[in-house]
Amino acid sequence: MADYPSLHLLIGGEQLSGGGRESEDVVDPATGETIGTLPRATGEDLDRALEGARRGFREWRDTSADKRAAILTKAAALIRERARDIGQAMTREQGKPVKEAIGETIYCAMLLEFYAQEIKRIYGRTLVRPAGQRVEVQYHPIGPVAGFAAWNFPAINVMRKIGGALAAGCSVIVKPSEETPAGGIAMVQALLDAGVPGDAVQCVFGVPDTVSRHLLASPVIRKVTFTGSTAVGKHLARLAADDLKVATMELGGHxxxxxxxxxxxxxxxxxxxxxxxxxxxxxxxxxxxxxxxxxxxxxxxxxxxxxxxxxxxxxxxxxxxxxxxxxxxxxxxxxxxxxxxxxxxxxxxxxxxxxxxxxxxxxxxxxxxxxxxxxxxxxxxxxxxxxxxxxxxxxxxxxxxxxxxxxxxxxxxxxxxxxxxxxxxxxxxxxxxxxxxxxxxxxDAPFGGVKWSGYGSEDGREGVMACMVPKAVHEG
CATH class of the missing domain: 3.40.309.10 (Aldehyde Dehydrogenase; Chain A, domain 2)
Structure with missing residues (x-):
């Protein structure tokens, strides 16, 4: 049985824990025993993350497509190298067979590899007009994204919040589940180690409602993406609506x-x-x-x-x-x-x-x-x-x-x-x-539902375009 890793926040590229922050225990579902202690972000931590996301968005958006693709490809390679350790950590915190946990980790690498190529396939179009006139349709990253992930898939739920957003040129603040934090932390750390700026991808934890209200109240965040129950999804959609933030909701099913x-x-x-x-x-x-x-x-x-x-x-x-x-x-x-x-x-x-x-x-x-x-x-x-x-x-x-x-x-x-x-x-x-x-x-296929199972898609080309907005440029 593998050792469980230390837990921390990732804000501005720094690993933060202790410092008087409140914390909560992480439990092994196979034994009921505590295996780790997770720090909760303070209000100051969240404000710092938001300001970082504002800066990180500008830096990452202006990074060339080739460089962003190379960084995501490197992150995928790091995830593959670390797959066994990451999978074992997820088995400790979530319980699934370790073979499945390692497979989940590899899927995250595959998703990043796809997105690394999709970065180069974000195409606009030129509309037919008389001579001397021009209309060009461009696609631009929507801005900083707040992502909230469920506990059942500690790595892929987080990567689905991060991958498409980073491919689009957005910065991301992600909150994995406090019950299964190690998988999400590992995904973010691999991206940082590969060269994603510390302000462009950050990881926070805390009381879920407190964190979501704090992040979604900020005008910095322009999109929210969530995997979890229909009830919580409806709650987050209402919070997002107060500032007309775009939302992707992957909710319950039957x-x-x-x-x-x-x-x-x-x-x-x-x-x-x-x-x-x-x-x-x-x-x-x-x-x-x-x-x-x-x-x-x-x-x-x-x-x-x-x-x-x-x-x-x-x-x-x-x-x-x-x-x-x-x-x-x-x-x-x-x-x-x-x-x-x-x-x-x-x-x-x-x-x-x-x-x-x-x-x-x-x-x-x-x-x-x-x-x-x-x-x-x-x-x-x-x-x-x-x-x-x-x-x-x-x-x-x-x-x-x-x-x-x-x-x-x-x-x-x-x-x-x-x-x-x-x-x-x-x-x-x-x-x-x-x-x-x-x-x-x-x-390479969209993942998402209809009716009370949510709206919007992750994965595939749709996962990138969900983090972009069209702009029509008219020249007379």
Whole structure:
């Protein structure tokens, strides 16, 4: 088991801790023990970061595209070199298997490598006008960005706040989750070590509402970007609206999985069961509501239960672990309430359903079937290791149920019918759709949702353009 790194703020390129600052403990979810102490930024720290972001924006914006691309490429290389240490730190603070944590770190490097190239592909255009006249459309970085990241992916949630903004030429103040700070600190440090100016990328921590109110009250910040719950996203959107700041919101989901009888059920199960229990179900795009066409329901249900019971739960550092603990005790409490309510409503508990032991925050991989529509778990994201499996009459009913909730982040569908695949792509209300697969994320593709799952995109070209504003220059 790896040592956990020291924790600090990163403001103006300096590592800051102590100095009379308040602090809070970081807990290992596999043991419940304190593994680190995290300093909270003072009001003076936040003001210093804001002033730095103002200066850093001008410096970074005026850095040539070639130089910015070279710096991001170097940062990606540093992240790859440090991937094992960073991954081990994330396993200590968040619980996921170390192989997954290292993979998350590598994804951050891949994202930076993509953005390093995208910097050179920010194109304007010239509009056709009579001789002697000219209209040119230019794109300019929006300005300093404030980013707020959730705890379930300590590195990639932070990198998604930083990468597109830096590629666009913006400065960034990022606040990773106080529960999982080391992954975010490592991302920012790699960028600083690669040559990003200390004022252009900074990392702060504190009481979340206090930090967000302080940063968003400042006219320095021109954009806010957030990954987290819908409730908090709505709160930040209101704060951003007071100063008409641009916002990107990647919020909650409740992903449906439409399984049609013409699909290879064993292939579906072999793909979707690991996807369901990845990161103990604490994934915003986690497949959760399995809507199975009636002729395939029994085979799918029984196969899912069989596989769920074989998932190996344990410490993320142990060989063979497929699912680690939940990240905090809140998750265990929420699972208990939601599962109890579902069973009271008539749902059938077919696997799991309970906490494992009394040390750390482990929970059994769980399966519920024939879950009534009015059960809380059918309407509120469980964000835990539970699959909900219901029989459905056919395509029309499955699409209706998929679209019933106000969430639309990710959806999945399995069918061998090409015409049906096209219909599903057109009719399912979601920001991302995986057909005959489990991946809805790629560095060169937009990542984001619709309805209560938020607006705006990260990753891909869209992640850069979300941090830029068009300017029309008219010459007579």
């Amino acid at each position: 992903a449906p999985v439409l399984v049609f009888a013409d699909s290879d059920i064993d292939a579906v199960l072999d793909t979707m069961v690991p996807a369901k229990y990845r990161n103990a179900g604490q994934v915003c795009v986690s497949p959760t509501r399995f809507l199975v066409e009636e002729p395939a329901f029994e085979k799918f249900r029984d196969g899912f239960v069989e596989r769920a019971k074989k998932v190996v739960v344990g410490n993320g550092f142990e060989d063979g672990t497929e699912m680690g603990p939940m990240a905090n005790s809140r998750g265990l409490d929420s699972m208990e309430k939601l599962l109890g309510n579902a069973q009271d409503k008539g749902a059938k508990l077919l696997a799991g359903g309970s906490r494992i032991g009394n040390r750390g925050f482990f929970h059994e991989p769980t399966v519920l079937s024939e879950v009534p529509q009015d059960a809380d778990i059918m309407n509120h994201e469980p964000f835990g290791p539970v699959a909900l499996i219901n029989p459905m009459a056919g395509e029309e009913a499955m699409i209706e149920e998929a679209n019933r909730l106000p969430y639309g982040l990710a959806a999945y569908a399995w069918t061998d019918d090409p015409a049906r695949r096209r219909r599903l792509a057109a009719e399912i209300e979601t920001g991302m759709l995986a057909i005959n697969g489990a991946s809805v994320s790629a560095v």
